[in-house]
Amino acid sequence: MTSKTFKGFAILASLILTFGLAQAEPKKVGFIYVGPVGDFGWSYEHDQGRLAVEEAFGDQVETSYVESVPEGADAERVLTQMALAGNELIFTTSFGYMDPTINVAAKFPDVKFEHATGYKRADNVSTYSARFYEGRAVIGHIAGKMTKTNQIGYIASFPIPEVIRGINSAYIHAKKANPDVEFKIVWVFTWFDPAKEADAAQTLIEQGVDVIMQHTDSTAPMTIAEEKGIFAFGQASDMMEFGPTARLSSIIDNWAPYYVARTQALVDGAWESVDTWDGISTGMVEIGEFSDRIPENVRADAQAMSDAISNGSYHPFTGPINRQDGSAWLGDGEIADDGTLLGMNFYVEGISGSIPN
Amino acid sequence: MLVFERRREPSRFWTAITPILAVLITLIAGGILFATLGKDPLEAIKTIFWAPLFDPDLSAYARPQILVKAAPLVLIAIGLSIGFKANIWNIGAEGQYIMGAILGGGVALAFYPLEAWWIFPLMIVSGIAGGIAWAMIPALLKVKFRTNEILVSLMLVYVSEHFLASVSLGLLRNPDGVGFPGSRNLQHYASASNAELFAGTGIHLGVIVAFVSIFALYGLIRFHRLGFQIRVTGQSIRISRFAGVNPNLMIIFCLAAGGGLAGLAGIFELSGPAGRLSIDFNVGYGFTAIIVAFLGRLNPFGIALAALLMSLTYIGGDLAQFMLNLPAAAIQALQGMLLFFLLSMDFLSQYRIRIKHWASG
Numbered sequence: 001m002t003s004k005t006f007k008g009f010a011i012l013a014s015l016i017l018t019f020g021l022a023q024a025e026p027k028k029v030g031f032i033y034v035g036p037v038g039d040f041g042w043s044y045e046h047d048q049g050r051l052a053v054e055e056a057f058g059d060q061v062e063t064s065y066v067e068s069v070p071e072g073a074d075a076e077r078v079l080t081q082m083a084l085a086g087n088e089l090i091f092t093t094s095f096g097y098m099d100p101t102i103n104v105a106a107k108f109p110d111v112k113f114e115h116a117t118g119y120k121r122a123d124n125v126s127t128y129s130a131r132f133y134e135g136r137a138v139i140g141h142i143a144g145k146m147t148k149t150n151q152i153g154y155i156a157s158f159p160i161p162e163v164i165r166g167i168n169s170a171y172i173h174a175k176k177a178n179p180d181v182e183f184k185i186v187w188v189f190t191w192f193d194p195a196k197e198a199d200a201a202q203t204l205i206e207q208g209v210d211v212i213m214q215h216t217d218s219t220a221p222m223t224i225a226e227e228k229g230i231f232a233f234g235q236a237s238d239m240m241e242f243g244p245t246a247r248l249s250s251i252i253d254n255w256a257p258y259y260v261a262r263t264q265a266l267v268d269g270a271w272e273s274v275d276t277w278d279g280i281s282t283g284m285v286e287i288g289e290f291s292d293r294i295p296e297n298v299r300a301d302a303q304a305m306s307d308a309i310s311n312g313s314y315h316p317f318t319g320p321i322n323r324q325d326g327s328a329w330l331g332d333g334e335i336a337d338d339g340t341l342l343g344m345n346f347y348v349e350g351i352s353g354s355i356p357n
Numbered sequence: 358m359l360v361f362e363r364r365r366e367p368s369r370f371w372t373a374i375t376p377i378l379a380v381l382i383t384l385i386a387g388g389i390l391f392a393t394l395g396k397d398p399l400e401a402i403k404t405i406f407w408a409p410l411f412d413p414d415l416s417a418y419a420r421p422q423i424l425v426k427a428a429p430l431v432l433i434a435i436g437l438s439i440g441f442k443a444n445i446w447n448i449g450a451e452g453q454y455i456m457g458a459i460l461g462g463g464v465a466l467a468f469y470p471l472e473a474w475w476i477f478p479l480m481i482v483s484g485i486a487g488g489i490a491w492a493m494i495p496a497l498l499k500v501k502f503r504t505n506e507i508l509v510s511l512m513l514v515y516v517s518e519h520f521l522a523s524v525s526l527g528l529l530r531n532p533d534g535v536g537f538p539g540s541r542n543l544q545h546y547a548s549a550s551n552a553e554l555f556a557g558t559g560i561h562l563g564v565i566v567a568f569v570s571i572f573a574l575y576g577l578i579r580f581h582r583l584g585f586q587i588r589v590t591g592q593s594i595r596i597s598r599f600a601g602v603n604p605n606l607m608i609i610f611c612l613a614a615g616g617g618l619a620g621l622a623g624i625f626e627l628s629g630p631a632g633r634l635s636i637d638f639n640v641g642y643g644f645t646a647i648i649v650a651f652l653g654r655l656n657p658f659g660i661a662l663a664a665l666l667m668s669l670t671y672i673g674g675d676l677a678q679f680m681l682n683l684p685a686a687a688i689q690a691l692q693g694m695l696l697f698f699l700l701s702m703d704f705l706s707q708y709r710i711r712i713k714h715w716a717s718g
Contacts, residue, residue: 036684065679070637072638077422077426084418085414086414103544159538343536356526
């Protein structure tokens with residue numbers, strides 16, 4: 001039944017439809033997102049970057065996106081279709097798109113790809129990521145100063161280096177701000193699941209936590225924090241409207257400058273494969289406005305730390321730092337190298353519990 | 358007042374016309390939805406249903422992709438339909454799909470980097486075995502303790518998802534993956550790669566097997582004694598006893614058929630289009646296949662058509678997203694409408710609508 005119906009409909013449709021007028025060819029730039037653009041977290045911020053590209057280039061560039069694309073076979077199909085449809089630059093914005101991106105890039109050598117958070121590159125595949133751990137150092141400091149119960153909750157997604165690095169950075173700086181601080185870490189094994197994230201927040205609060213940090217994308221933990229009258233931080237986006245009193249600050253992923261620069265390179269014909277890992281200094285990682293509920297001196301300290309990271313005078317992973325098992329990792333004044341940070345699979349000393357696998 | 362009267366037999370006329378009617382109503386309702394979103398409804402519907410099949414730039418790639426996307430749905434739905442015909446409700450095909458992929462993929466990766474001809478068949482057989490083993494848990498619990506297979510098989514989906522996360526982060530994690538979760542990519546392991554059979558199409562062995570399974574089920578139901586026994590069991594277990602059916606064996610057979618084919622779909626998908634075992638390897642084929650089985654009225658050819666239709670809306674939906682900036686949720690709503698209208702129109706073939714006057718005094 002179906003094929004007949006569609007054939008009939010196809011004839012009908014082609015009779016009725018008139019084709020759009022051909023215009024001066026704008027450059028097509030595509031984006032694929034792992035979540036919905038309405039998550040107000042990870043995918044939302046990538047889409048804000050896309051909108052910034054639209055704004056910056058006007059009629060010169062035409063952008064499009066596909067949201068909620070599962071990582072794997074579906075991603076490969078969507079990317080192929082986007083390349084076939086004439087997109088010249090495609091941003092693939094989740095780690096799991098790595099192999100599909102590389103496969104499709106090999107088939108379309110004239111199309112440029114930009115893969116977020118991965119490590120495989122090619123002549124037409126760049127990679128980019130943000131040093132979120134710099135932001136986590138700053139909010140870790142604030143969390144350490146703000147907790148009354150000395151219990152900080154951390155909602156973690158998956159035990160991958162990116163997330164472990166964030167936990168370590170936050171812990172090191174919370175501990176420096178308040179030596180009595182303890183971290184309670186809940187692994188939810190999802191990037192975006194408001195119900196699970198809300199449950200995790202509830203559980204943490206029942207265990208006596210009064211500040212929550214999250215490495216997941218929904219606003220649910222912020223909403224719970226607001227309800228229960230504890231503190232939380234915006235993740236990926238500012239999340240101010242979801243917890244006007246609970247929100248102390250936020251780590252904002254600001255992809256807009258990078259996306260605009262890379263599109264500019266495409267327009268100029270100067271695009272080259274590069275590997276970018278930027279932080280506070282280029283604005284890829286932004287610290288959201290500090291809440292008035294943070295005491296003046298803490299705000300000043302946090303700002304000073306942010307400035308020091310930005311101008312390169314301070315690195316959040318500066319020794320002495322030991323691994324969780326007590327063995328030495330960084331000597332006094334030693335700075336972690338990017339290779340170790342990129343593959344980080346251990347907790348630093350003082351964090352209790354083990355990394356699940 | 359309106360009265361629904363059950364027809365003695367489903368109306369031939371309505372059975373033939375309802376699917377077409379349902380698609381037309383979906384097109385109208387979908388068009389209204391797209392218009393309220395500020396999109397040209399004709400353009401949107403054309404992009405979803407016409408572009409994947411006939412667009413000059415896109416159809417050459419999209420047409421075989423419709424088959425590739427439909428293949429796991431067909432395989433799983435065919436297996437499930439056997440049980441559904443016998444009133445045995447395996448809702449956990451998603452879990453059996455996952456376990457097939459884990460066991461099959463695990464066996465293949467255990468031999469990495471050895472190259473040998475027997476690795477591929479061994480991997481496929483292990484995939485089937487993984488699916489069957491997972492389905493045997495609800496089967497044996499039902500046979501032994503009369504537990505409800507719906508609940509047990511469904512709950513085991515969540516168990517298998519945690520198991521998948523665990524092996525992706527631990528046992529099967531790619532040692533060269535710089536600490537990231539996920540296994541090696543089987544596409545890069547020649548002996549285990551379920552590569553495309555015709556260059557540029559993406560068509561892999563699983564698509565062929567899915568096609569064969571349609572005819573195999575038709576033959577089984579139509580010509581084999583077992584097909585008769587399955588149908589009788591579905592009507593009444595007591596009557597089936599007279600037909601020489603052992604109900605316990607029937608439960609085991611039906612769950613094994615569903616689990617085995619789901620496991621097979623899983624290992625084909627893993628070794629072919631997906632490549633890597635990762636935390637979110639499963640994308641819901643096991644659940645969508647239940648809808649496909651019923652949409653196809655548990656008939657093998659109906660299942661094939663239903664799977665192709667679902668697959669078309671997925672692929673056309675992707676196109677509509679990036680060509681027209683339609684949100685993903687609108688596409689899902691359209692798919693929901695299609696299912697809703699197909700199932701509700703089905704009512705017309707089963708019931709007659711009569712207008713009756715209030716009985717007076």
